[in-house]
Amino acid sequence: MTIDSDITMSPEQKIRVAIVGLGFGAAFVPSYLHHPNVESLTICDADEEKLNLIGDRYNVEKRTTRLDDILNSSEIDAVHLLTPIPLHGQNAVSVLEVCKHCACTVPMATNLDDLKAIVAAQRKSGKNYMGMETAVYTRRFLYVKEMLEKGEIGKIQFLRGAHYQDMEGWPSYWMGLPPMYYATHAIGPIFALANTRAKAVHCFGSGVMRPELHEQYGNPYPVETAIFEMDSPTPLAAEVTRSLFHTARDYTESFNVYGEKATFEWEQIEDEQPIVFRMEAQEGRGSKIAFERIDAPDRQDLLPKEIARFTQRSIYDETDPHRSFLQGGGHGGSHPHLVHEFVSSIIENRQPWPDAVTTANWVAAGICAHESAMQGGARVEIPDFSKL
Numbered sequence: 512m513t514i515d516s517d518i519t520m521s522p523e524q525k526i527r528v529a530i531v532g533l534g535f536g537a538a539f540v541p542s543y544l545h546h547p548n549v550e551s552l553t554i555c556d557a558d559e560e561k562l563n564l565i566g567d568r569y570n571v572e573k574r575t576t577r578l579d580d581i582l583n584s585s586e587i588d589a590v591h592l593l594t595p596i597p598l599h600g601q602n603a604v605s606v607l608e609v610c611k612h613c614a615c616t617v618p619m620a621t622n623l624d625d626l627k628a629i630v631a632a633q634r635k636s637g638k639n640y641m642g643m644e645t646a647v648y649t650r651r652f653l654y655v656k657e658m659l660e661k662g663e664i665g666k667i668q669f670l671r672g673a674h675y676q677d678m679e680g681w682p683s684y685w686m687g688l689p690p691m692y693y694a695t696h697a698i699g700p701i702f703a704l705a706n707t708r709a710k711a712v713h714c715f716g717s718g719v720m721r722p723e724l725h726e727q728y729g730n731p732y733p734v735e736t737a738i739f740e741m742d743s744p745t746p747l748a749a750e751v752t753r754s755l756f757h758t759a760r761d762y763t764e765s766f767n768v769y770g771e772k773a774t775f776e777w778e779q780i781e782d783e784q785p786i787v788f789r790m791e792a793q794e795g796r797g798s799k800i801a802f803e804r805i806d807a808p809d810r811q812d813l814l815p816k817e818i819a820r821f822t823q824r825s826i827y828d829e830t831d832p833h834r835s836f837l838q839g840g841g842h843g844g845s846h847p848h849l850v851h852e853f854v855s856s857i858i859e860n861r862q863p864w865p866d867a868v869t870t871a872n873w874v875a876a877g878i879c880a881h882e883s884a885m886q887g888g889a890r891v892e893i894p895d896f897s898k899l
Protein backbone atom coordinates (compact mmCIF):
# COMPACT_ATOMS: atom_id res chain seq x y z
CA MET A 512 0.00 0.00 0.00
CA THR A 513 1.67 3.19 -1.20
CA ILE A 514 -0.42 6.28 -1.33
CA ASP A 515 1.95 9.15 -0.68
CA SER A 516 2.80 10.67 -4.00
CA ASP A 517 5.35 13.22 -5.04
CA ILE A 518 3.74 16.63 -4.86
CA THR A 519 6.64 18.30 -6.64
CA MET A 520 5.85 16.83 -10.06
CA SER A 521 6.85 18.94 -13.00
CA PRO A 522 3.98 21.29 -13.91
CA GLU A 523 5.01 20.90 -17.59
CA GLN A 524 3.70 17.33 -17.73
CA LYS A 525 -0.01 17.49 -18.28
CA ILE A 526 -2.86 15.16 -19.19
CA ARG A 527 -6.31 15.70 -20.68
CA VAL A 528 -9.15 14.31 -18.58
CA ALA A 529 -12.87 13.61 -19.03
CA ILE A 530 -15.48 13.12 -16.29
CA VAL A 531 -18.49 11.01 -17.29
CA GLY A 532 -21.62 11.26 -15.10
CA LEU A 533 -22.25 14.55 -13.30
CA GLY A 534 -24.35 13.62 -10.29
CA PHE A 535 -21.70 12.63 -7.73
CA GLY A 536 -19.23 13.32 -10.57
CA ALA A 537 -19.79 17.08 -10.24
CA ALA A 538 -17.91 16.92 -6.91
CA PHE A 539 -14.69 16.12 -8.78
CA VAL A 540 -14.85 18.93 -11.34
CA PRO A 541 -13.02 21.58 -9.23
CA SER A 542 -10.12 19.24 -8.37
CA TYR A 543 -9.45 18.36 -12.04
CA LEU A 544 -9.94 21.95 -13.23
CA HIS A 545 -7.31 23.23 -10.80
CA HIS A 546 -4.88 20.31 -10.77
CA PRO A 547 -1.52 21.61 -12.03
CA ASN A 548 -0.97 18.53 -14.20
CA VAL A 549 -4.36 18.63 -15.94
CA GLU A 550 -4.31 20.49 -19.25
CA SER A 551 -8.00 20.25 -20.05
CA LEU A 552 -11.25 18.86 -18.69
CA THR A 553 -14.17 17.57 -20.75
CA ILE A 554 -17.45 16.83 -18.99
CA CYS A 555 -20.05 14.32 -20.16
CA ASP A 556 -23.58 13.51 -19.05
CA ALA A 557 -26.42 11.95 -21.01
CA ASP A 558 -28.74 14.51 -19.42
CA GLU A 559 -28.13 17.73 -21.36
CA GLU A 560 -29.73 19.95 -18.74
CA LYS A 561 -27.44 18.59 -16.01
CA LEU A 562 -24.45 18.85 -18.34
CA ASN A 563 -25.08 22.52 -18.98
CA LEU A 564 -25.89 23.27 -15.33
CA ILE A 565 -22.54 21.87 -14.18
CA GLY A 566 -20.67 23.26 -17.21
CA ASP A 567 -22.00 26.75 -16.54
CA ARG A 568 -21.41 26.52 -12.78
CA TYR A 569 -17.72 25.69 -13.19
CA ASN A 570 -17.16 27.38 -16.53
CA VAL A 571 -16.22 24.19 -18.40
CA GLU A 572 -16.36 24.65 -22.17
CA LYS A 573 -15.74 21.10 -23.42
CA ARG A 574 -19.06 19.26 -23.01
CA THR A 575 -20.82 16.30 -24.58
CA THR A 576 -23.85 14.11 -23.90
CA ARG A 577 -22.26 11.03 -25.54
CA LEU A 578 -19.70 8.70 -23.98
CA ASP A 579 -18.76 7.68 -27.57
CA ASP A 580 -17.46 11.21 -28.21
CA ILE A 581 -15.10 10.73 -25.25
CA LEU A 582 -14.01 7.28 -26.40
CA ASN A 583 -13.37 8.47 -29.99
CA SER A 584 -11.54 11.66 -29.06
CA SER A 585 -7.79 11.77 -29.64
CA GLU A 586 -7.65 14.75 -27.26
CA ILE A 587 -8.50 12.85 -24.07
CA ASP A 588 -5.95 10.73 -22.18
CA ALA A 589 -7.90 9.68 -19.08
CA VAL A 590 -11.54 9.12 -18.17
CA HIS A 591 -13.14 9.19 -14.71
CA LEU A 592 -16.42 7.24 -14.76
CA LEU A 593 -19.25 8.16 -12.39
CA THR A 594 -22.14 6.60 -14.30
CA PRO A 595 -24.82 4.42 -12.65
CA ILE A 596 -23.65 1.15 -11.05
CA PRO A 597 -24.89 -1.27 -13.78
CA LEU A 598 -22.75 0.55 -16.39
CA HIS A 599 -19.40 0.48 -14.56
CA GLY A 600 -18.13 -2.86 -15.85
CA GLN A 601 -18.94 -2.28 -19.51
CA ASN A 602 -17.90 1.42 -19.45
CA ALA A 603 -14.51 0.68 -17.87
CA VAL A 604 -13.68 -2.02 -20.45
CA SER A 605 -14.68 0.39 -23.27
CA VAL A 606 -12.37 3.10 -21.91
CA LEU A 607 -9.40 0.73 -21.53
CA GLU A 608 -10.00 -0.82 -24.96
CA VAL A 609 -9.51 2.55 -26.64
CA CYS A 610 -6.24 2.87 -24.70
CA LYS A 611 -7.21 5.56 -22.26
CA HIS A 612 -6.52 5.54 -18.53
CA CYS A 613 -9.62 4.78 -16.49
CA ALA A 614 -10.72 5.76 -13.00
CA CYS A 615 -14.08 4.45 -11.86
CA THR A 616 -16.23 5.17 -8.86
CA VAL A 617 -17.42 2.28 -6.70
CA PRO A 618 -18.32 -0.46 -7.16
CA MET A 619 -15.93 -1.63 -9.89
CA ALA A 620 -18.68 -4.04 -11.09
CA THR A 621 -21.31 -6.35 -9.61
CA ASN A 622 -20.21 -9.72 -10.99
CA LEU A 623 -16.93 -11.64 -11.15
CA ASP A 624 -16.92 -11.85 -14.97
CA ASP A 625 -16.93 -8.06 -15.28
CA LEU A 626 -14.11 -7.79 -12.72
CA LYS A 627 -12.07 -10.30 -14.75
CA ALA A 628 -12.80 -8.40 -17.97
CA ILE A 629 -11.61 -5.10 -16.46
CA VAL A 630 -8.40 -6.59 -15.05
CA ALA A 631 -7.72 -8.27 -18.43
CA ALA A 632 -8.44 -5.04 -20.37
CA GLN A 633 -6.16 -3.07 -18.04
CA ARG A 634 -3.30 -5.53 -18.53
CA LYS A 635 -3.79 -5.64 -22.31
CA SER A 636 -3.94 -1.85 -22.68
CA GLY A 637 -1.04 -1.12 -20.33
CA LYS A 638 -3.06 1.90 -19.17
CA ASN A 639 -3.95 2.67 -15.56
CA TYR A 640 -7.16 1.61 -13.86
CA MET A 641 -7.88 3.14 -10.45
CA GLY A 642 -10.76 2.23 -8.15
CA MET A 643 -11.91 5.61 -6.80
CA GLU A 644 -12.63 4.32 -3.29
CA THR A 645 -13.32 7.39 -1.18
CA ALA A 646 -12.99 5.44 2.10
CA VAL A 647 -9.24 4.90 1.68
CA TYR A 648 -8.41 8.60 1.25
CA THR A 649 -10.39 10.02 4.19
CA ARG A 650 -8.73 11.94 7.04
CA ARG A 651 -9.48 9.01 9.37
CA PHE A 652 -8.01 6.38 7.06
CA LEU A 653 -4.84 8.43 6.52
CA TYR A 654 -4.55 8.90 10.30
CA VAL A 655 -4.91 5.19 11.11
CA LYS A 656 -2.56 4.21 8.28
CA GLU A 657 0.08 6.48 9.81
CA MET A 658 -0.52 5.00 13.29
CA LEU A 659 0.01 1.54 11.80
CA GLU A 660 3.19 2.56 9.95
CA LYS A 661 4.62 4.10 13.13
CA GLY A 662 4.01 0.81 14.96
CA GLU A 663 1.45 2.35 17.33
CA ILE A 664 -1.24 -0.27 16.61
CA GLY A 665 1.07 -3.26 16.79
CA LYS A 666 -0.15 -6.55 15.43
CA ILE A 667 -3.67 -6.32 14.02
CA GLN A 668 -5.85 -8.86 15.85
CA PHE A 669 -9.24 -8.23 14.26
CA LEU A 670 -11.03 -5.77 11.97
CA ARG A 671 -14.62 -4.66 11.62
CA GLY A 672 -16.41 -2.47 9.10
CA ALA A 673 -19.99 -1.26 8.76
CA HIS A 674 -21.86 0.79 6.19
CA TYR A 675 -25.45 1.67 7.03
CA GLN A 676 -27.42 3.82 4.62
CA ASP A 677 -31.11 3.98 3.79
CA MET A 678 -31.57 3.97 0.00
CA GLU A 679 -35.31 4.63 -0.28
CA GLY A 680 -35.95 7.18 -3.04
CA TRP A 681 -32.56 6.72 -4.74
CA PRO A 682 -32.34 5.97 -8.51
CA SER A 683 -34.01 2.74 -9.62
CA TYR A 684 -30.82 0.68 -9.96
CA TRP A 685 -30.40 0.84 -6.16
CA MET A 686 -33.77 -0.78 -5.45
CA GLY A 687 -33.13 -4.17 -3.81
CA LEU A 688 -29.38 -4.11 -4.54
CA PRO A 689 -27.67 -6.94 -2.62
CA PRO A 690 -26.07 -5.07 0.30
CA MET A 691 -22.67 -6.69 -0.21
CA TYR A 692 -22.52 -5.48 -3.85
CA TYR A 693 -21.81 -2.04 -2.44
CA ALA A 694 -19.71 -2.83 0.62
CA THR A 695 -16.31 -1.47 -0.40
CA HIS A 696 -16.53 1.61 1.82
CA ALA A 697 -16.40 -0.85 4.74
CA ILE A 698 -14.26 -3.56 3.10
CA GLY A 699 -11.66 -1.33 1.39
CA PRO A 700 -10.18 0.35 4.48
CA ILE A 701 -9.89 -2.82 6.55
CA PHE A 702 -8.39 -4.91 3.74
CA ALA A 703 -5.99 -2.04 3.00
CA LEU A 704 -4.89 -1.75 6.63
CA ALA A 705 -4.46 -5.52 6.91
CA ASN A 706 -2.46 -5.18 3.67
CA THR A 707 -4.01 -8.30 2.22
CA ARG A 708 -7.14 -9.71 0.59
CA ALA A 709 -9.71 -12.16 1.93
CA LYS A 710 -9.52 -15.74 0.75
CA ALA A 711 -12.96 -16.95 1.90
CA VAL A 712 -16.22 -15.69 3.37
CA HIS A 713 -19.28 -16.80 5.31
CA CYS A 714 -22.16 -14.35 5.06
CA PHE A 715 -25.76 -14.30 6.29
CA GLY A 716 -28.64 -12.32 4.92
CA SER A 717 -30.79 -10.70 7.58
CA GLY A 718 -34.17 -9.02 7.87
CA VAL A 719 -37.13 -8.73 5.53
CA MET A 720 -37.84 -6.37 2.63
CA ARG A 721 -41.12 -5.57 0.92
CA PRO A 722 -41.62 -7.90 -2.07
CA GLU A 723 -41.05 -5.45 -4.94
CA LEU A 724 -37.49 -4.85 -3.71
CA HIS A 725 -36.71 -8.54 -4.35
CA GLU A 726 -37.45 -8.29 -8.07
CA GLN A 727 -34.54 -6.48 -9.72
CA TYR A 728 -31.64 -8.52 -8.31
CA GLY A 729 -33.42 -11.57 -6.85
CA ASN A 730 -32.13 -10.47 -3.45
CA PRO A 731 -34.41 -10.90 -0.43
CA TYR A 732 -32.16 -9.22 2.17
CA PRO A 733 -32.05 -5.61 3.39
CA VAL A 734 -28.97 -6.41 5.52
CA GLU A 735 -26.00 -8.74 5.03
CA THR A 736 -23.30 -9.55 7.56
CA ALA A 737 -20.08 -11.34 6.64
CA ILE A 738 -17.01 -12.83 8.29
CA PHE A 739 -13.97 -12.83 6.03
CA GLU A 740 -11.01 -15.16 6.46
CA MET A 741 -8.06 -13.01 5.54
CA ASP A 742 -5.14 -14.27 3.46
CA SER A 743 -2.65 -13.95 6.28
CA PRO A 744 0.18 -16.13 7.64
CA THR A 745 -1.42 -15.95 11.11
CA PRO A 746 -5.16 -16.18 11.85
CA LEU A 747 -6.99 -12.97 10.98
CA ALA A 748 -10.72 -12.38 10.52
CA ALA A 749 -12.70 -9.31 9.51
CA GLU A 750 -16.41 -8.72 10.02
CA VAL A 751 -18.45 -6.47 7.72
CA THR A 752 -22.11 -5.47 7.95
CA ARG A 753 -24.05 -3.56 5.33
CA SER A 754 -27.68 -2.35 5.37
CA LEU A 755 -29.63 -0.65 2.57
CA PHE A 756 -33.36 -0.83 3.35
CA HIS A 757 -35.92 -1.03 6.16
CA THR A 758 -33.33 -0.53 8.91
CA ALA A 759 -33.54 2.43 11.30
CA ARG A 760 -29.88 3.36 11.44
CA ASP A 761 -28.41 6.70 10.43
CA TYR A 762 -25.77 6.78 7.69
CA THR A 763 -22.28 5.71 8.57
CA GLU A 764 -19.33 4.32 6.62
CA SER A 765 -17.05 3.02 9.32
CA PHE A 766 -14.06 0.85 10.09
CA ASN A 767 -12.53 -0.39 13.35
CA VAL A 768 -9.05 -1.84 13.76
CA TYR A 769 -8.25 -3.84 16.90
CA GLY A 770 -4.49 -3.99 17.54
CA GLU A 771 -2.28 -5.54 20.20
CA LYS A 772 -1.07 -2.10 21.30
CA ALA A 773 -3.87 0.22 20.17
CA THR A 774 -7.35 0.11 18.68
CA PHE A 775 -9.16 2.62 16.47
CA GLU A 776 -12.95 2.66 16.73
CA TRP A 777 -15.29 4.76 14.62
CA GLU A 778 -17.78 6.92 16.52
CA GLN A 779 -21.42 5.85 16.80
CA ILE A 780 -22.90 8.99 15.22
CA GLU A 781 -21.36 10.90 12.30
CA ASP A 782 -19.62 14.16 13.34
CA GLU A 783 -18.65 12.83 16.77
CA GLN A 784 -14.97 12.00 17.16
CA PRO A 785 -13.56 8.47 16.83
CA ILE A 786 -11.76 6.83 19.77
CA VAL A 787 -8.26 5.43 20.09
CA PHE A 788 -7.74 2.90 22.90
CA ARG A 789 -4.20 2.16 24.10
CA MET A 790 -2.98 -0.86 26.04
CA GLU A 791 -1.24 0.11 29.27
CA ALA A 792 0.30 -1.95 32.09
CA GLN A 793 -1.47 -4.97 33.51
CA GLU A 794 -3.02 -4.28 36.93
CA GLY A 795 -4.25 -7.40 38.67
CA ARG A 796 -7.07 -8.82 36.54
CA GLY A 797 -6.64 -7.39 33.06
CA SER A 798 -4.63 -4.54 31.67
CA LYS A 799 -5.43 -0.89 31.96
CA ILE A 800 -6.79 0.51 28.69
CA ALA A 801 -6.52 4.27 28.18
CA PHE A 802 -8.66 6.02 25.61
CA GLU A 803 -9.00 9.39 23.93
CA ARG A 804 -11.25 10.95 21.31
CA ILE A 805 -9.09 12.03 18.39
CA ASP A 806 -9.38 14.62 15.66
CA ALA A 807 -7.83 13.26 12.47
CA PRO A 808 -6.02 16.14 10.73
CA ASP A 809 -6.91 17.36 7.26
CA ARG A 810 -3.97 16.15 5.11
CA GLN A 811 -3.79 19.08 2.71
CA ASP A 812 0.00 18.73 2.99
CA LEU A 813 -0.20 15.65 0.73
CA LEU A 814 -1.77 17.66 -2.10
CA PRO A 815 -0.59 20.27 -4.62
CA LYS A 816 -1.42 23.71 -3.21
CA GLU A 817 -3.82 24.42 -6.12
CA ILE A 818 -6.26 21.69 -5.04
CA ALA A 819 -5.54 21.33 -1.30
CA ARG A 820 -8.53 23.49 -0.32
CA PHE A 821 -10.95 21.05 -2.02
CA THR A 822 -10.73 18.74 1.00
CA GLN A 823 -13.20 21.22 2.51
CA ARG A 824 -16.79 21.75 1.54
CA SER A 825 -16.88 25.53 1.73
CA ILE A 826 -14.37 27.08 -0.66
CA TYR A 827 -13.37 30.65 -1.37
CA ASP A 828 -13.58 31.76 -4.97
CA GLU A 829 -10.11 33.13 -5.70
CA THR A 830 -11.52 35.50 -8.33
CA ASP A 831 -13.71 37.07 -5.66
CA PRO A 832 -12.37 36.72 -2.08
CA HIS A 833 -15.71 37.79 -0.58
CA ARG A 834 -17.57 34.93 -2.18
CA SER A 835 -17.45 31.31 -1.04
CA PHE A 836 -19.06 28.39 -2.81
CA LEU A 837 -19.96 24.87 -1.84
CA GLN A 838 -18.41 21.92 -3.66
CA GLY A 839 -17.99 18.17 -3.05
CA GLY A 840 -15.73 18.21 -0.02
CA GLY A 841 -17.57 15.22 1.48
CA HIS A 842 -16.37 11.71 2.22
CA GLY A 843 -13.74 12.78 4.73
CA GLY A 844 -11.92 15.16 2.39
CA SER A 845 -11.02 12.30 0.01
CA HIS A 846 -11.99 13.75 -3.38
CA PRO A 847 -8.86 15.80 -4.23
CA HIS A 848 -6.63 12.99 -2.90
CA LEU A 849 -8.27 10.53 -5.32
CA VAL A 850 -7.86 12.96 -8.23
CA HIS A 851 -4.23 13.62 -7.32
CA GLU A 852 -3.39 9.92 -7.06
CA PHE A 853 -5.02 9.14 -10.43
CA VAL A 854 -3.33 12.06 -12.22
CA SER A 855 0.09 11.60 -10.62
CA SER A 856 0.15 7.84 -11.25
CA ILE A 857 -0.25 8.58 -14.99
CA ILE A 858 2.37 11.34 -15.02
CA GLU A 859 4.81 9.18 -13.04
CA ASN A 860 4.12 6.13 -15.20
CA ARG A 861 3.29 3.87 -12.24
CA GLN A 862 0.26 1.95 -11.04
CA PRO A 863 -2.26 3.95 -8.97
CA TRP A 864 -3.43 2.86 -5.53
CA PRO A 865 -5.79 1.07 -5.47
CA ASP A 866 -5.02 -0.45 -8.86
CA ALA A 867 -7.23 -2.84 -10.86
CA VAL A 868 -6.15 -6.02 -9.03
CA THR A 869 -6.49 -4.51 -5.54
CA THR A 870 -9.89 -3.04 -6.36
CA ALA A 871 -11.09 -6.32 -7.89
CA ASN A 872 -10.02 -8.21 -4.75
CA TRP A 873 -12.05 -5.82 -2.55
CA VAL A 874 -15.14 -5.88 -4.77
CA ALA A 875 -15.02 -9.67 -5.33
CA ALA A 876 -15.11 -10.14 -1.55
CA GLY A 877 -18.54 -8.45 -1.49
CA ILE A 878 -19.83 -10.36 -4.52
CA CYS A 879 -18.76 -13.67 -2.96
CA ALA A 880 -20.29 -12.61 0.39
CA HIS A 881 -23.68 -12.18 -1.27
CA GLU A 882 -23.27 -15.59 -2.93
CA SER A 883 -22.62 -17.08 0.53
CA ALA A 884 -25.72 -15.34 1.94
CA MET A 885 -27.81 -16.84 -0.88
CA GLN A 886 -26.43 -20.26 0.11
CA GLY A 887 -27.40 -19.85 3.77
CA GLY A 888 -23.93 -18.83 4.95
CA ALA A 889 -21.88 -21.50 3.15
CA ARG A 890 -18.13 -20.95 2.85
CA VAL A 891 -17.30 -19.30 -0.52
CA GLU A 892 -13.73 -19.02 -1.80
CA ILE A 893 -12.79 -15.58 -3.12
CA PRO A 894 -10.65 -15.43 -6.29
CA ASP A 895 -7.24 -13.78 -6.11
CA PHE A 896 -7.08 -11.38 -9.06
CA SER A 897 -3.29 -11.13 -8.87
CA LYS A 898 -3.20 -14.75 -10.04
CA LEU A 899 -5.86 -14.53 -12.79
Ligand SMILES: NC(=O)c1ccc[n+]([C@@H]2O[C@H](COP(=O)([O-])OP(=O)(O)OC[C@H]3O[C@@H](n4cnc5c(N)ncnc54)[C@H](O)[C@@H]3O)[C@@H](O)[C@H]2O)c1
Pocket residue numbers: 531532533534535536555556557558561576577578593594595596598616617618643644645682842
Ligand atom coordinates in the same frame (compact mmCIF):
# COMPACT_ATOMS: atom_id res chain seq x y z
N1 LIG B 1 -18.49 7.62 -1.83
C1 LIG B 1 -18.53 7.21 -3.07
O1 LIG B 1 -17.57 6.65 -3.56
C2 LIG B 1 -19.79 7.41 -3.90
C3 LIG B 1 -20.77 8.32 -3.49
C4 LIG B 1 -21.87 8.52 -4.32
C5 LIG B 1 -22.00 7.84 -5.52
N2 LIG B 1 -21.03 6.95 -5.87
C6 LIG B 1 -21.14 6.24 -7.16
O2 LIG B 1 -21.14 7.20 -8.20
C7 LIG B 1 -21.99 6.79 -9.25
C8 LIG B 1 -22.92 7.91 -9.60
O3 LIG B 1 -23.72 8.20 -8.46
P1 LIG B 1 -24.88 9.28 -8.57
O4 LIG B 1 -25.53 9.32 -7.25
O5 LIG B 1 -24.36 10.53 -9.20
O6 LIG B 1 -25.81 8.52 -9.63
P2 LIG B 1 -27.00 9.10 -10.49
O7 LIG B 1 -27.66 7.92 -11.10
O8 LIG B 1 -27.78 10.09 -9.70
O9 LIG B 1 -26.25 9.96 -11.64
C9 LIG B 1 -25.53 9.35 -12.65
C10 LIG B 1 -25.33 10.37 -13.77
O10 LIG B 1 -24.79 9.69 -14.89
C11 LIG B 1 -25.50 10.11 -16.06
N3 LIG B 1 -25.45 9.03 -17.03
C12 LIG B 1 -26.14 7.88 -17.02
N4 LIG B 1 -25.80 7.11 -18.07
C13 LIG B 1 -24.88 7.82 -18.77
C14 LIG B 1 -24.15 7.57 -19.96
N5 LIG B 1 -24.30 6.42 -20.62
N6 LIG B 1 -23.31 8.50 -20.40
C15 LIG B 1 -23.16 9.67 -19.74
N7 LIG B 1 -23.82 9.96 -18.60
C16 LIG B 1 -24.66 9.04 -18.11
C17 LIG B 1 -26.90 10.42 -15.59
O11 LIG B 1 -27.56 11.32 -16.45
C18 LIG B 1 -26.64 11.01 -14.23
O12 LIG B 1 -26.46 12.42 -14.28
C19 LIG B 1 -22.72 5.53 -8.77
O13 LIG B 1 -22.18 4.44 -9.43
C20 LIG B 1 -22.42 5.44 -7.29
O14 LIG B 1 -22.20 4.11 -6.93
C21 LIG B 1 -19.93 6.73 -5.10
